[in-house]
Each structure stands twice: as C-alpha cells, then as structure tokens.
Amino acid sequence: xxxxxxxxxxxxxxxxxxxxxxxxxxxxxxxxxxxxxxxxxxxxxxxxxxxxxxxx
Amino acid sequence: xxxxxxxxxxxxxxxxxxxxxxxxxxxxxxxxxxxxxxxxxxxxxxxxxxxxxxxxxxxxxxxxxxxxxxxxxxxxxxxxxxxxxxxxxxxxxxxxxxxxxxxxxxxxxxxxxxxxxxxxxxxxxxxxxxxxxxxxxxxxxxxxxxxxxxxxxxxxxxxxxxxxxxxxxxxxxxxxxxxxxxxxxxxxxxxxxxxxxxxxxxxxxxxxxxxxxxxxxx
Numbered sequence: 615x616x617x618x619x620x621x622x623x624x625x626x627x628x629x630x631x632x633x634x635x636x637x638x639x640x641x642x643x644x645x646x647x648x649x650x651x652x653x654x655x656x657x658x659x660x661x662x663x664x665x666x667x668x669x670x
Numbered sequence: 671x672x673x674x675x676x677x678x679x680x681x682x683x684x685x686x687x688x689x690x691x692x693x694x695x696x697x698x699x700x701x702x703x704x705x706x707x708x709x710x711x712x713x714x715x716x717x718x719x720x721x722x723x724x725x726x727x728x729x730x731x732x733x734x735x736x737x738x739x740x741x742x743x744x745x746x747x748x749x750x751x752x753x754x755x756x757x758x759x760x761x762x763x764x765x766x767x768x769x770x771x772x773x774x775x776x777x778x779x780x781x782x783x784x785x786x787x788x789x790x791x792x793x794x795x796x797x798x799x800x801x802x803x804x805x806x807x808x809x810x811x812x813x814x815x816x817x818x819x820x821x822x823x824x825x826x827x828x829x830x831x832x833x834x835x836x837x838x839x840x841x842x843x844x845x846x847x848x849x850x851x852x853x854x855x856x857x858x859x860x861x862x863x864x865x866x867x868x869x870x871x872x873x874x875x876x877x878x879x880x881x882x883x884x885x886x887x888x
Contacts, residue, residue: 643774647777647778650774650778651723651778651781651782654721654722654725654726654778654782655721655722657722659720659721659722661720
C-alpha cells in the first residue's frame with residue numbers, strides 16, 4: 615500500500631522532445647482517447663440496418 | 671377585461687389559438703415552436719446515427735449525471751467525511767473518475783462533431799453552446815481541484831493565481847479563497863453547466879442530429 619502510494623504520488627515520468635515535454639500518463643491518456651476515436655469510426659454498430667430510419 | 675356575464679363563450683378546443691394576448695399562451699407557443707412535435711424524445715433516428723461516434727454525446731450526459739449525483743453526496747457529507755471515512759473516499763473517487771470520463775467522452779464527442787462540421791444546417795448555435803459548455807466545465811473542474819481541501823488544492827491555487835492575474839481576470843474572483851472557490855464549484859458553475867447543457871440538448875432536438883458530410887441530403 616505504501617509502495618503503491620509512493621509510485622502514484624511520485625513526480626512521474628516525463629518525456630522530452632526539444633522544447634516539448636509531456637507526462638507519460640498524460641501522453642498515454644491522449645493516445646487512448648485517439649484510439650477510442652478511431653475505433654468509434656471503424657467498429658460496426660450493432661443493429662445497424664439499411665432502412666432510412668431505425669429505432670433508437 | 672370583459673365583465674362577467676358578457677363574455678363570449680369559448681369552447682375548450684379553441685383556447686390557445688387566438689393570438690398571444692397573455693404570456694402563458696405566448697410561452698406555450700414558443701415552447702411548441704422551439705422543438706417540433708414528436709422530436710422531444712424521438713424513438714427513431716436516421717440510419718446514419720447507427721455509428722459509435724454518435725454515442726459519445728449521450729455518454730457525456732451519463733457521466734455528467736454521475737458527477738452531479740456524487741457531487742450531491744459529497745456536499746451532504748462535507749470535507750471531513752470525504753477525507754476520513756472509507757465511504758466518503760469512495761464517493762470522492764467516484765466523483766473524480768466520473769469527471770475524468772465526462773471530459774474524455776466530451777472531447778471525443780468534440781472531435782467527432784468538428785470533423786463532420788456539425789455546425790452545418792443552421793446548427794451554429796448548437797455548436798456554440800457545446801463550446802460554452804466545454805469552457806464552463808473546465809472552470810467547474812478547476813474549482814473542484816481547488817476545493818479538495820488538501821495540499822494539492824493549495825499548490826494548484828497558488829500556481830493558478832499568477833496565470834489568471836496575468837490575463838486580467840483576477841479582479842473577478844480569488845483562487846486563493848477556498849470558501850469562494852467551493853461555492854463557485856457547487857453553485858454558480860454547475861448551474862451554468864446545467865443551463866447550457868439543457869439549451870444544447872434542446873437545440874439538438876430542434877435541428878436533429880447532423881448528417882455525415884457526404885450524406886447531407888438525408
């Protein structure tokens with residue numbers, strides 16, 4: 615528990631590219647949201663039909 | 671006003687159709703004009719809505735519902751409760767993580783609407799109210815961080831003070847005043863987010879869900 619708290623409460627890992635730096639956890643969350651966005655575009659929606667309207 | 675006994679009889683079926691000579695009729699007519707009949711809670715949608723990208727608006731609303739409910743519980747229990755009791759810490763965590771999901775869903779919703787140019791078809795005000803809701807939500811979340819009543823809140827408020835003063839808004843509120851920030855967080859800003867969210871949803875119902883760009887004739 616103490617070790618977990620120490621890890622979570624630490625300064626965290628930061629990545630640096632020249633003038634740009636970002637926390638690793640923030641970068642992972644942003645990449646996860648982009649992945650979620652792409653999946654929302656390409657994954658078929660269940661119950662989709664070819665009619666003009668459908669129940670929602 | 672006509673004297674009693676001389677008024678022309680008005681059958682129930684004709685009431686409300688004879689102009690807007692009082693504010694009740696005017697308001698009712700305005701409400702009826704704002705959202706077309708049958709569009710308040712429609713049970714059918716155009717076929718292009720059958721896509722996961724159209725789900726993120728209602729996911730944002732679902733997360734906001736959890737945010738409001740857990741925020742209400744935290745307001746009932748108070749700071750001592752959410753710091754020291756197991757149940758209080760659990761509800762505090764629910765409040766935090768529902769906010770995280772709220773923003774994640776809202777940003778994916780924003781990306782989807784941006785890339786499909788959702789302001790098309792007289793939907794500019796829908797887009798603008800969404801932007802205002804986003805900005806108001808950021809302010810609400812920020813004052814939430816300031817209301818934790820711990821060292822994080824103290825550090826964030828001290829860091830934010832200089833940034834806010836540098837853009838000239840420091841005269842309107844004081845982020846170093848935890849009582850003021852707590853009241854902004856639980857009263858003023860949630861009220862603003864709630865009102866603008868209702869307006870946003872009414873506009874979505876009024877104009878319908880925006881079609882894909884290559885399906886504009888639908």
